[in-house]
Structures are given as structure tokens and as C-alpha cells.
Amino acid sequence: MLRGRGRGAKVRRLAAWAPPLLWLSLIIVATSIPNLDTSAYPNADKIFHLAAYAVLGVLAVRAVHLTWGMGMAAILWTALAGLAVAAADEGHQALVPGRTACAVDFLINAAGYGLGLFLGMLRFKKGRKVSET
Template sequence: MSSRRLPTRPPAHCAAPGWWVPALAVAGAIWVLSSLADTPGPPLHHPLDWGAHFLSYLALGYALGRATGLPVLAWMLAAWWGAADEIHQAFVPGREAGITDWWFDLAGSGLGAWLAGQACLKRAARRRVPHGDEGAGPRS
């Protein structure tokens, strides 16, 4: 049994600035689709549209989590974007704003941000363990 403890939150150097490109692309796609009176494809009714909210914000939360390296910040940014998007939809003809939609945005972005944090922890743990030393216990 190793005396080394794994961190419970991502290290500060976990941010990957290249992930801002997909984060901004997902945020932009969400905004553009929300600006349309009719979204492309067949109409989605409850509960299918909640699944679409969950999955799109899961992608946004993950990308923001990788970009910032801070899952809580990523979740807060995605939550703000979801709230702004719901307010925006209230002014788009043919669309409506809904608190339930935002709850699914929060759930999806929270899971995405958490998954990004877990990916960072795994990468950090792989960097700390030298090859061939995985099974070695504490050294005396």
C-alpha cells in the first residue's frame, strides 16, 4: 500500500487553452440554435428536448472544464450561459424560456465539468508515477 495520496481536485496547471476553441464553438452553436424559431430536424418535445439540453451543456461543461482547468468555474460559466440563453429564448418568436430546461443545462454542465476534472486528475496521476514504479510501495 502506497503512502502517496492522490489529489482530490485538479492541479493548477491543468488548464488546456486549446480547449477554448471547442468551448466557444459549442457556446456559439447553442446561441445560434436558440435564436431560430424552428430548430433543424424534427421537433423535440419533452423529454427529448431535455436530453438535448443535457447533452449540449455536458459538452460545454467538459470543454470549459478542460479550458480553465477549474471544474467549479467551468460549471459556473456554463450555468451563466444557460441562464442567459433561456432569457434570450424568451424574446425569440416561437420559442419559450423554461426553468426546467435550465435545470437540465445545469445537470449536463455539472457532469461535463466534473468529467473534465477527473480527466485532469488521471493525467496528473500518470505524470507523477514513473514507468516501472507503479507497484512499488513506500520507500524506506
Template sequence: MRKILSCIFIVVWMGLIFKLSSQPAVQSGKLSGKVTNINIKAIEKVNPNTKFNIAEFNHVVRKNAHFFIYLVLGVLTINALRINGVRGYRCVIFALFICILYASSDEVHQIFVPGRSAQVKDVFIDGAGAGVGILVYLIIGKFRASSSQRGQTLM
């Protein structure tokens, strides 16, 4: 059951990415504008004197969204591969390959969405996010393994 569920999580997450990428530029811009405004309000609560170039900040928010959405995809993908028995460097390479392949296909998909375009730099940002997600997953896995080994030696 865990094997199937881990794969379902990937498909659902990819579906979310596809849905977000299917939004015309105007609709996507409104969504990122809302997120930008929420971030600006939060920052202004901490530091009321902060000055913003809203267009530039919105661009940063959009690129961070790419990074973090694919960070989650990287974690979900390596987790599913590990649960399904893929190990070692092969697991890391497959996970990264799947994420970058999906990011590339997503950029091609955006060519057909009104007001959107494909950008190679977004594939690099997506790949970096996936890579960081995979790395975090591996680091946490090593930390958990070493913690459980230390706990067993104390008993």
C-alpha cells in the same frame, strides 16, 4: 496556442448553442422531430414491438439535447480553465458558474425568438449536464493520472 484554442472551442460551442436557440419554434420542432424519428427507427430495429407516445418521446429527446449540449460545454470550459492555470475547487466552481450563466442567458435569449420561451427547468437541465461533464472530465483526469503513475512505478 493550446490556451487560445481551448477558449476558441468554448466560443464556437456557445455559438452553436446560440444558433440552435435562435431557431423559431417551428424550425426547432422540425429538427427535434427528425432526431426523434431517427431514434424511433433505431429502437424499432432492436425491438420492433415497441410502442411510442411520439409527443412524449420528442419531449425527452429535446431535454436530453439540452443535457448533452451542456455536458460538452462543461467539459470544454473546465478544460480551458485547467489549461489556463485555474486549479482545484475554484476551477470546478468557475466552470459550473460559466455554464449556468450561459444557460440562463440562453433562456432569456429565447424569449425574443418566435414561439420560444424561457424555462427555468431548462437551466437546471443544462446545469446538470454541465455538472456531469465537469465530473466526467475530473474522473478521467484522475484515472489518467493514476494510470501514468502506475506505469512509472513499473519501469
């Protein structure tokens, strides 16, 4: 957990949140590609979304662990934020030419994020420091 209020704590906090924010940026860029043809690989987009959101979930849990610890409230807020991001991503895709928003895709995004949260919680158990892993 990051403690303190000095410049070093701010840098460490930024370092904790940079990976999930960068990964989220990559998801947004990837889902912004117009008229993406995935017909050669059926359900490839579903697999991509599940995997991408699982990675995002793990990175988010890591950032929460480093910033606030593994309290249940922090994890629940992280889960809600993940659902909001998944919904926003689908809404965003509705605005991209050749892309569509789909409830099934939202559910796949949410399932991937949930899987990532679960795996992240296993990885960064309460009381276990990142340096020990």
C-alpha cells in the same frame, strides 16, 4: 497548464478556449431557431440540452485545466460561469419567436453542465497533463 507570456502562450491559451467557445456558439445558434417543432420527438429538446451542456462542461474543464490547472477556485468559477450561460440561454430563448424560457430547461442545462464538469474533472485530474491522457 499554460505558462509564459509570449506569443506562443497566447496562441496556446486561445487554442484551449476555442473549443468551448465554438461549442457555445453552436448551442446559441441551435437555440435561436424560431418555431422549432419537436412534437414528433417528445422531450428531444430536453435530451439535446442535457447533452449539449454536458459537452460544454467537459470542454470548459479542459480549457481551465490547460489554462490555470485544476484548482478548486478555477472549477468553482467555471461552474458559476456555466450557470450564468444556462440562465442567459433560457433568457435568450424567451426572445426567439415560438420559443419559451422555462425553469425546468434551465435546471436541465445546469444538470448537463454539472455532469460535464464532473466528467471533465475525472478526465483531467489534478497533476495529470493532457499529453499523458
